[in-house]
Amino acid sequence: MRLLHVSDLHLGKSIHGQDLEADQRHALSQIEKEAKRGCGALIIAGDVFDRAIPPTYAIEMLSGFLERVSDAGVEIVMIPGNHDSPERLGFASGILSRKGVHIRSSYHDCGSPIFIEDGDERVQIFTLPFVEEAIVREFFPDEAIDDHSSAVGFLVDRMRDGIVDGIPSVLVAHEYTGGDVIRSESERELLLGNQGRVPSEVFGGFDYVALGHLHGPQVASREMNARYSGSILPYSFSEAEQEKSMIELNIKNGVINFGRVVIEPLRRMSVIEDSFENILSNTTYRRYADDYLSIRLTDTGLSFDIQNRLRAIFPYLMDIQMPNLIREGAIDPEIMRRALDSPRELFSLFLERFGWEGEKREMAFEVFDSARKIIQRRQRGDIQ
Ligand SMILES: [Mn+2]
Incomplete structure (x- = not known):
């Protein structure tokens, strides 16, 4: 069986005021094409949208994408990341799940896996929506949940108890774990005010951990077989050099082999x-x-x-x-002091900084001097 793992779509995101609709459509169409090549399930490991209330075009874009992938007979397993509103993302998820589109945005179904079948091969997929420890505490008030890691640990323990022997197990999560430090600007944005890193051992016991959150494709932990697919597009200039991709899993007789499918950006x-x-x-x-x-x-x-x-x-x-x-920018303080005594000298410094010379400089001074004359006459009360 073949599975695809992507994350951090951030649909509806704009950079420096530029919306990325065409770029995101282009990336999604490549994922769709890969999924249609034969795939048991497409895993989307969080940050589906860039914000809790995404622009309408982003909702339409996702809706059409899910419909086409699902119509091709591919099941979809999706969780919310820290950028998504779990409730909004989970709209109609009960109905959709019966059609093979599994949007898992609640901590309630943490213990029960989704079984995907393809021929003789089966896989069990557990889903961990982005963990907000305050909400986990509300759900399970009797548990000792002190911090982010213990909240994640508690939920993953429940899943581990639900693993069915003899079937490859996958955990989908949107967390910060593994050795890499945060380098990307767009990731830093997401992590602001956020809890720290979760030790990778917390995710032990699964055959594969499909992660979202970090935007660079990377192995988070070899021992836990945990990987980040990375975002579908570069979302900041610090990611300019990164080649984006999706992770391909081939499961045969219970053994997982990994591949990587590059996502070409519309614009670099x-x-x-x-x-x-x-x-x-x-x-x-x-x-x-x-x-x-x-x-x-x-x-x-x-x-x-x-x-x-x-x-x-x-x-x-x-x-x-x-x-x-x-x-x-640090102008010599002595020059600055002299300049402040004389507005004309200060203006001269300003023109110098902008490289205004010759005729342009003379014209600028003409305007400056006549403006000063007007101000002085007004101060003397000559004009109103
Ligand atoms: Mn995230």
Whole structure:
């Protein structure tokens, strides 16, 4: 039997004000195609949507996707991540489950697995919706649940008791576990104010742990056979270099073999670093013209109309950084003090920073001087 594992779809997410609808459709269509190639079940390990109340296009996108995958005879096992509203995601889940679309967003069904059959092969899939320890405590008030790890541990213990011998077992969870530290900006966002890492031993006892939460594809624990599929698209510039993928599991005679299917982005996310003039003039940079782009300008001074001039070449420019400018931001305090005594000198410094010279500089001073005259006359009461 073949299973597919994906996570962190973040449908409805936008980056730097740019919505990613076309990109997400493109990624979903590749998952759909893979699922249709023959697949017992598609596992979606949380962060289906980017927020509790997603934009309507994202809901339609997911709805159509689930329908097409399900119509192809593929069962779907899905849990909410920390970005999802479990109640909203779980809408009509009882009815859908009878059709093979298992949206498991409650802690109640933690003990009972979903059995997937394909020919002679069977697999049992346990589901752990993203754990909010306060809610787990409400569900099970008599248990000693002190922190996040103990809440996860308590729920996973219940599942372990439910494992049926002789059938490969999979646990689906959306948690932070394993050796890797959080590097990605988009992950850090998700983890803000969140509980710490769960020791990987907590997930022991299953043949495979299908994880969501971290956006880079990685093995979380070899001993526990726990893996992150990673997000379906790069969702921050710190993920620009990552190749995104889905995990493929082939189960034969109870033995699991792993494969990886790459998800090609509609547009790459790239970072380039050079001076403003070089980026404008060096034509080799034109190959980034279709990418979502972050540009790091090495310049120490500002140029006129940077954003529009770059955007004319790179229409998908999302972000401009000027690290050297910030460092140079500390103007010599002596010059600053003198400048503050004389507004004209301060304005001169300002023009210098923007690289305004010659005729442009003279014109700017003309405007400046006439503005000052008006202010002075108003202060003297000459004009109202
Ligand atoms: Mn998450």
